Amino acid sequence: MGRYYAPLSGLIPRDLNEPVRVGEYAFIARKWDVSIFDWAELQSKHRLHISYATGDMLLKGCNMELAVSASSTNDVRDKMLAFHVVMYARGFHPFSVQLLSNYSINDYAGICSRKSSHGLELLPEEMRTGITSATACVEVWPAPYISGAAFRKEGLARTVTPDLLARVVGDVDRWNILRSKYSVCHFLERVLMSSPVVADTGQSLLHVWTGLESIFPKVQSEVSFRLALYLAQLQSPLGDRREFFQKAKKSYGDRSKVAHGGELKTKEGIDPWMETWSILTQTLRAMLDRQKIPMEEELIQELLTAADASKC
Structure with missing residues (x-):
């Protein structure tokens, strides 16, 4: 069982000073920017299944991540879909999963600068300790499914708070039971993800x-x-x-x-x-x-x- 990280666009974290974990899921607020030099380092020394320019563009609108414990990228896709469905059932604005990685944004931000003493001096103190190309292998995949919104709609929730996660995880368990009983649930998932785009x-x-x-x-x-x-x-x-x-x-x-x-x-x-x-x-x-x-x-x-x- 590994941990996967999905940057989300369209949601606003509040009071997420530290990661909040419940069961197989976690909310993580984004702390740092990933520079174009970090992306170039990931492209040359790590495993990117998208271009570094695409990764740089996709992260620009992401303020938080959803972390999921899963056995594979297919497993994480199912678990993220269930999370997505439950958030919509709770009245949240259509949001998008931008990509998937085996490390958090907060981990690989600054990875290029950390490879030299000169680069370290240019980083904020909190970023100076972390993974480097010599100690970790970052892998980045495209988003496991298409999601988001082609147009903005007011009146739907966007703010994510720490206490929300426990309620969502409880509903995810209930949705998974429904999904196992009724094949129409799989079709509804596709409709929910595709309609807003x-x-x-x-x-x-x-x-x-x-x-x-x-x-x-x-x-x-x-x-x-x-x-x-x-x-x-x-x-x-x-x-x-x-x-x-x-x-x-x-x-x-x-x-x-x-x-x-x-x-x-x-x-x-x-x-x-x-x-x-x-x-x-x-x-x-x-x-x-x-x-x-x-x-x-x-x-x-x-x-x-x-x-x-x-x-x-």
Whole structure:
């Protein structure tokens, strides 16, 4: 079991003065810049599977890393995907994994300067002790999957705090159980990662709805009504079913408009893409809360039972 480090772009660390570790995951705030000379040193003396110029560019927008204990790069990909899904279910803004390495940014920053006494003198004192090309081999891979956002959306969380990690890791365990039971979870992961990077908001909204529709594959008629009804009932442990039903039904109307060549428009300050994205992420939250994905028949039975109970 090794430790892998994934620099993240789009999240803001707060109060992460020291690494925070829970189980197989850790939050690490970035402390130092990696100079172009550090990258050149990594290119010539270490194992880079991307060009050093690309690495330099990718790190510019990263303020923190996610560290993951894993047996291989494939294993770390699965564990990072689960983390990503849970963060979206918790209302976080789409963020991106920029690359993957076997050492932290904070470890290989200054690696070029540390190879000589003259270079050491130019570094801040805290950077003078660390790995060098003689003591370590840094390996850097491309990001294990595409993620991020092609456009900025306000109203979604960005700030990462130490206490968040324990809650996320608990949800990761629950998501992994769902993933092992329901194959649709793997498709939902792909939809979640790919939808925000589609530059056209209408096409992105359509893609989000492919994920929502995949949860209820038997729905072939009265689609907008039935999908909205099932999604609202799925939410019943968490909130107002009536409000969620109306939101889902309206969002499906936006989906139909785009599918037939129409254009999305913001009305009364409501962003159609954000509404649709929130339906998907709140649906994931409901799945995690229920620890299952109910069949259509089960949701209908819940509705009938609730209706009967209201008469008593």
